[in-house]
Amino acid sequence: MPGEDLQVLADKELAARRNLKYRVSVCTAAGCLSSNGGPIKDALAKAVADRNLGDAVRVAGTGCLGLCHAGPLVHVETGDSQQSWLYLRVKPDDVERIATEHLAAGRPVESLLSTPDAPFFKKQYKIVLENAGRIDPERIEDYIAVGGYKALYRAITEKTQQEVINVVTASGLRGRGGGGYPTGLKWSTVFKSKGSRKFVICNADEGDPGAFMDRSVLEGDPHRVLEGMALAAYAVGADQGYIYVRGEYPLAINRLKTAIKQAERLEILGNRIFDSAFNFRIDLRIGAGAFVCGEETALISSVEGHRGAPRPRPPYPAQSGLWGQPTLINNVETFANVPAILAKGAGWFASIGTEKSKGTKVFALAGKIAHTGLIEVPMGMTLREIIFEVGGGVPNGGKFKAAQTGGPSGGCVPAEHLDLPVDYESLAGVGSIMGSGGLIVMDDTSCMVDVAKFFMEFCRDESCGKCVPCRAGTVQMHNLLLKITEGTATLGDLALLEKLSDLLKSTSLCGLGQTAPNPVLSTLRYFRDEYMAHIRDRKCPAGVCKFGGDVGSQGGVQGARGLEVRA
Amino acid sequence: MTVNVLTPAPQTSDKRYKMLDAAMKRHQYQPDSLLEVLHAAQGLWGYLEDDLLVYVGHVLKVPLSRVYGVATFYNFFSLRPPGEHTCVVCMGTACYVKGSAEILRALEKAHGVKAGETTADGKLSVLTARCLGACGLAPAVVFDGEVGGRMTPQSTQERTKQWSRFDAR
Numbered sequence: 001m002p003g004e005d006l007q008v009l010a011d012k013e014l015a016a017r018r019n020l021k022y023r024v025s026v027c028t029a030a031g032c033l034s035s036n037g038g039p040i041k042d043a044l045a046k047a048v049a050d051r052n053l054g055d056a057v058r059v060a061g062t063g064c065l066g067l068c069h070a071g072p073l074v075h076v077e078t079g080d081s082q083q084s085w086l087y088l089r090v091k092p093d094d095v096e097r098i099a100t101e102h103l104a105a106g107r108p109v110e111s112l113l114s115t116p117d118a119p120f121f122k123k124q125y126k127i128v129l130e131n132a133g134r135i136d137p138e139r140i141e142d143y144i145a146v147g148g149y150k151a152l153y154r155a156i157t158e159k160t161q162q163e164v165i166n167v168v169t170a171s172g173l174r175g176r177g178g179g180g181y182p183t184g185l186k187w188s189t190v191f192k193s194k195g196s197r198k199f200v201i202c203n204a205d206e207g208d209p210g211a212f213m214d215r216s217v218l219e220g221d222p223h224r225v226l227e228g229m230a231l232a233a234y235a236v237g238a239d240q241g242y243i244y245v246r247g248e249y250p251l252a253i254n255r256l257k258t259a260i261k262q263a264e265r266l267e268i269l270g271n272r273i274f275d276s277a278f279n280f281r282i283d284l285r286i287g288a289g290a291f292v293c294g295e296e297t298a299l300i301s302s303v304e305g306h307r308g309a310p311r312p313r314p315p316y317p318a319q320s321g322l323w324g325q326p327t328l329i330n331n332v333e334t335f336a337n338v339p340a341i342l343a344k345g346a347g348w349f350a351s352i353g354t355e356k357s358k359g360t361k362v363f364a365l366a367g368k369i370a371h372t373g374l375i376e377v378p379m380g381m382t383l384r385e386i387i388f389e390v391g392g393g394v395p396n397g398g399k400f401k402a403a404q405t406g407g408p409s410g411g412c413v414p415a416e417h418l419d420l421p422v423d424y425e426s427l428a429g430v431g432s433i434m435g436s437g438g439l440i441v442m443d444d445t446s447c448m449v450d451v452a453k454f455f456m457e458f459c460r461d462e463s464c465g466k467c468v469p470c471r472a473g474t475v476q477m478h479n480l481l482l483k484i485t486e487g488t489a490t491l492g493d494l495a496l497l498e499k500l501s502d503l504l505k506s507t508s509l510c511g512l513g514q515t516a517p518n519p520v521l522s523t524l525r526y527f528r529d530e531y532m533a534h535i536r537d538r539k540c541p542a543g544v545c546k547f548g549g550d551v552g553s554q555g556g557v558q559g560a561r562g563l564e565v566r567a
Numbered sequence: 568m569t570v571n572v573l574t575p576a577p578q579t580s581d582k583r584y585k586m587l588d589a590a591m592k593r594h595q596y597q598p599d600s601l602l603e604v605l606h607a608a609q610g611l612w613g614y615l616e617d618d619l620l621v622y623v624g625h626v627l628k629v630p631l632s633r634v635y636g637v638a639t640f641y642n643f644f645s646l647r648p649p650g651e652h653t654c655v656v657c658m659g660t661a662c663y664v665k666g667s668a669e670i671l672r673a674l675e676k677a678h679g680v681k682a683g684e685t686t687a688d689g690k691l692s693v694l695t696a697r698c699l700g701a702c703g704l705a706p707a708v709v710f711d712g713e714v715g716g717r718m719t720p721q722s723t724q725e726r727t728k729q730w731s732r733f734d735a736r
Contacts (some may be wrong), residue, residue, distance in 0.1 A: 034704055209661075210698060212702060215700050287643075306601075366661030366703070404660065
């Protein structure tokens with residue numbers, strides 16, 4: 001497709017929108033679908049049709065609007081996007097009222113509306129999620145209308161590969177999968193590596209329990225990720241891309257399939273993109289429920305059709321990755337940042353955030369917090385602001401105890417560090433990690449030893465079994481934690497636990513084993529007294545662990561991360 | 568497992584084999600498409616029986632050891648048929664801190680199975696999931712594909728009781 005057509009398409013779409021009175025977006029991401037969002041969308045569409053408003057009102061399903069606890073959500077916007085309203089907890093009975101009073105008569109139903117100046121909205125800064133919930137993810141025209149694929153067009157026609165890399169480097173963008181490796185540096189390494197072919201892989205194997213940022217981006221704005229990948233491919237000189245997406249995300253898979261097909265139809269993906277010499281194709285690879293596949297070498301192994309076992313690095317995938325060729329692997333959120341950086345400039349992006357961590361971060365808030373859902377905040381916001389202002393604090397008068405970040409590789413941040421600015425270095429400084437963005441709040445009814453046991457059990461089950469420290473170490477550590485929570489442990493067991501933590505950290509092959517002790521180490525650091533209470537007094541301060549009597553299913557989570565279980 | 572590796576291609580009128588063949592053809596019988604093909608097979612049969620693994624290995628020219636290795640490595644693949652109904656308890660962190668372990672414990676006790684097992688009458692499989700991403704509805708339980716939010720041990724059992732012959736144990 002010639003580049004001018006992009007503008008023509010955008011103008012046409014915007015003109016069509018201006019003719020509409022309202023655009024109604026019903027959140028059909030997994031969270032709202034589970035709370036009845038699907039039937040609400042159908043009912044609204046029917047109500048609009050019944051009133052012959054079909055020409056003036058367009059009803060569409062969109063990606064995550066963020067406020068998952070108040071679902072199903074319905075977002076209403078005027079055709080020219082000048083005004084918008086957000087309806088919370090819409091019940092089937094409310095549909096008629098919204099249709100009659102608001103869509104037909106133009107009087108918003110005040111009692112169901114959210115307050116737009118609440119800190120939940122005001123404190124957020126959206127880059128990655130700027131389109132989520134505002135565009136129909138199943139229409140490429142919607143994405144193009146808001147300026148989509150323009151950055152790709154301008155990069156291909158106006159910039160050299162090195163110039164694109166320079167912009168990304170200057171923006172200070174770092175890997176959003178958790179490691180925080182400078183993205184520009186990674187791109188530059190792949191660019192310089194020699195190979196007969198190069199590959200770009202998008203890591204969408206979002207395995208951390210309690211994290212659903214990537215899924216929301218893929219479900220809400222799939223084209224953004226495709227554009228980011230295409231920009232990366234152009235910069236490093238790749239002609240083939242893969243998106244490795246979790247099999248547990250059927251909706252994200254379908255939306256990606258649709259998006260790829262649409263982009264191919266408009267020749268934004270494929271051969272001779274925008275009449276240049278640049279070719280790029282994207283294929284999907286569906287994961288099959290293995291946490292370790294989030295590790296890049298394991299992921300490559302899985303894309304090649306093998307078991308997802310990691311291999312030692314170096315050589316890094318940037319030098320020798322997929323089929324031995326230079327391979328760029330970035331996370332969904334990293335790719336989703338790229339189009340905005342190219343469109344608005346490195347300086348703009350670098351002005352957001354802290355000195356070493358630029359831009360924004362998407363967090364999935366969950367656990368004992370009022371506003372569970374998806375947020376995007378500038379780097380450097382304090383945990384207190386995130387949890388108590390944006391997140392609405394701990395509900396039901398509970399007392400904040402700790403925030404868990406980084407999933408099974410991360411740690412717990414206690415109340416004393418609530419004023420910590422959230423960036424890569426600060427979180428690492430207190431023994432946790434930024435991670436991919438899951439933020440789980442715990443109150444005084446959560447036992448920290450039990451939480452450590454929960455994560456260790458996860459790592460034990462997900463260890464691929466290739467290296468001994470991880471395979472055997474996670475089992476031993478879990479057994480020790482089990483003893484502590486059953487009240488049969490000694491102080492010697494605690495010492496052994498600490499020794500094993502050190503061993504796993506320094507001798508495991510890949511990130512899974514190296515970081516598996518983190519939840520134990522961080523809870524030991526801040527909540528040692530709870531461990532002591534379990535061991536010395538055989539007491540669980542939070543009242544979670546049961547001693548002696550009914551211990552029930554201590555095997556706990558045995559099978560799958562997904563919906564199927566290994567036989 | 569005991570399988571006859573000499574006669575892989577099944578002489579059957581089962582249409583699903585035709586659909587599996589089409590899936591393999593789409594990937595040009597590349598050995599690296601093994602995962603995709605197993606996904607397709609599980610989608611058609613619901614689980615991966617031994618004959619199927621042999622067949623896939625034979626067509627893709629992948630050793631059976633590797634097919635079996637891959638099929639058992641990934642949690643998503645199942646080598647046993649699932650129960651008539653499934654009840655999946657989410658054990659993600661958010662659900663866990665809100666009490667999903669209690670739900671699972673109660674379910675296991677009530678139906679006399681462990682997580683990952685199917686009741687003797689084949690009616691109900693009790694499974695666990697790592698995270699459904701429905702953290703806003705924690706604790707979440709999936710009944711035959713339909714997500715139920717903010718569940719309790721009682722409300723969960725009310726649903727499963729309808730499926731399984733529920734004898735007081």
